[in-house]
Amino acid sequence: MRSSPLSIDGKNQPFLPSKSTLTEAHLEIQEEWVLEACLGIIWKTGLLASGTSTSIRDELFLLFHALDKAQRKGFRVNLCDTDSMMALELIKNWTQCPPQLASLMLSDAMGVLHLRLVDHEKGSQTTLIAGTRGGRKPIYLNAKEGQVTIVEWVWELYELGEILKVADPKLCGAFDEEQMESRKIMSSKGVGEDCLGWAARDASGVLSPYKFSRRTPGNEDVLIKITHCGVCFADVVWTRNKHGDSKYPVVPGHEIAGIVTKVGSNVHRFKVGDHVGVGTYVNSCRDCEHCNDREEVHCTKGSVFTFNGVDFDGTITKGGYSSYIVVHERYCFTIPKSYALASAAPLLCAGITVYSPMVRHKMNQPGKSLGVIGLGGLGHMAVKFGKAFGLSVTVFSTSISKKEEALSLLGADKFVVSSNQEEMTALAKSLDFIIDTASGDHPFDPYMSLLKTYGVFVLVGFPSQVKFSPASLNIGSKTVAGSVTGGTKDIQEMIDFCAANEIHPNIEVIPIEYANEALERLINRDVKYRFVIDIENSLKEK
Known part of the structure; x- marks a missing residue:
């Protein structure tokens, strides 16, 4: 040249x-x-x-x-x-x-x-x-x-x-x-592989230690030392390529809690030492009607997932099974220091997934009645929110073994085995709201019959199909809606609500070395009710 x-x-x-x-x-x-x-x-x-x-x-x-x-x-x-x-x-x-x-x-x-x-x-x-x-x-x-x-x-x-x-x-x-x-x-700087993590390299989904680089923090970025990360079923989906779009190596984890260690010159909401959380997405267009309404999860151009997503610079995002993360301040949330970081992590997906539709559909009216289908990571948070909102809560499950924990541990008012026809019939037209957290296939008509006139049924799980009679919907002018997580406004509101009302998810804290077994147990529904990885004390360079 x-x-x-x-x-x-x-x-x-x-x-x-x-x-x-x-x-x-x-x-x-x-x-x-x-x-x-x-x-x-x-x-x-x-x-x-x-x-x-x-x-x-x-x-x-x-x-x-x-x-x-x-x-x-x-x-x-x-x-x-x-x-x-x-x-x-x-x-x-x-x-x-x-x-x-x-x-x-x-x-x-x-x-x-x-x-x-x-x-x-x-x-x-x-x-x-x-x-x-x-x-x-x-x-x-x-x-x-x-x-x-x-x-x-x-x-x-x-x-x-x-x-x-x-x-x-x-x-x-x-x-x-x-x-x-x-x-x-x-x-x-920022190019060295200084971030420690655990990643899946192929569709087997097996996680093992992995070193990689994060981007250099920009003027509006926050660098977060990750202390805890919740284990979500999404971690199973993308480590095992269930949707056919996994970009290996996959570092999962989108229920992230940690401590700010560095902020960009134009960051105004956070300072070094603050406790913060990061949820299911880390970017969006910030210009569409949904972003302007702080409903970034519905960004017209698509929000950028916290892991296995394609970020603005063309890099593949890597999640919270890692030592630190760099995120634009818009997608970070303040966690009060009085609220344990380990408890905060599951709020960033499991918590907001049920909180957002409950508030949107006015399920926070004291004296109303709520039905919760499924008692896993999402379901148990729906019960906790329902009680905090002053609702009468009924839990529906296929297993009688969950009755004691639903009533005594979580404080539900009623427990019903969904296969018991007599118990189901007794509750006909008695519920104002139902939130369905079950991802396995199940019938919908029996639950629709439990709603009052103008009742609302919200689906947050992902069964393979949704099928019900038009009469179940039309008679009684009922509403059926779906929902995913929530926008940044709702997420911060939820965290503040949990801190103010002392609402904590029930968690099992594990070391990173236990992650593979935790995912297997999650698949087998053997967890009460959310695994949380202790990143700070277990993710070490060997």
Whole structure:
């Protein structure tokens, strides 16, 4: 590729001048990922402006200086944020971009930037992918021969103790070695496989120790040391590829509780030391009607699952069976320090899955009657919420063995074996609400007959089919609804409600080494009522 000496303000200077030669504005923008990416290209290839006296570095400085104080702040924030539409438009409208970088590529509205280099002497077919933002690995994970992945290249040299080889040989050593080393390492941080976890590698679903990298925290991100993670049936589904879309290796877990260890410069809701939770999703478009109503679980463009999802930067999300996680503050929830983190974890899926529809369908009216089908992780939380709302609660189960725990342990008012026709008939038209947490196949007409006129039946389980007579619905003007988890507003409200009313899930705390057995027991419904992994005390590097 063609190259020329680096030019700053029309003068040949080392590409990494000492801080004393830079203005405050220069120093500010020097900290941003775009400059790091651009310098990475320059360092690796020596590809600089040809036929112009300004480098892309100068273009950044000129653009930055053209903004007023408020715009500068927005420019810096957006460049590090996933919602970087403003920054994208600014960059797209550059008019003096050096010819070699005329094919600067911006992926999509989610703000992922990578630079595409063209060797104009050989033609556009020689295009190379050079790198991506913030020290993350490139989106193109399966880079072909001839593609340069800056971050991996820098990290490899760092591990070999040869980081200064990153410098362009044309500089002839005309740079501050200590500053060069620190900047390169900072540019590459987050790439090392420093996150410990347990992952499934194939459809057997067997979990084993696994090391991987998390993204570098951005301005609006929170870094959380995970202390506890609940075990959900979703962990079985995706570790064993039940839906045919598992992206191995799969690190499961979306009932996460932990402690904040780092926050981005624009994080306002959290500080280091706060107790926080993360639920079933970690991102959304933040612009559709549902996101605007804080119902992100219904995001029009699809919310990003906490594990086995595809995040805004193209990486596959990895869940809470791990030592830490980086999440945008919008998807983190405050857990009062008076509320045990181990108890908080199951609230983030099991708890909100029943709380959200109960509140939405006004099942929080004291004196009303509620039926709960199934007494597992979700069902036992529905009983607890029902009692806290002042409802008369009846539990339906196929097993008489659960009667004592339903009545004595959980405080239900009645217990009915659903196969007992006499007991079912005695409750005809007696319930205002029914919440169905059972995922196994079961008949629906017998339960519909128990609802009063205008009664509401909510399904939160996933049986293979739902089938009932139209008469069961139409006679009595009943309502049937479905529900998944909940939006960020509901989740925080639920956590606060549990803390204020001392509502705690019944849990069995286990070490990470027991995870495989726990999943088997979960499949066999042998848990009362939620497994919670003690990540903090059991996930250690061997």
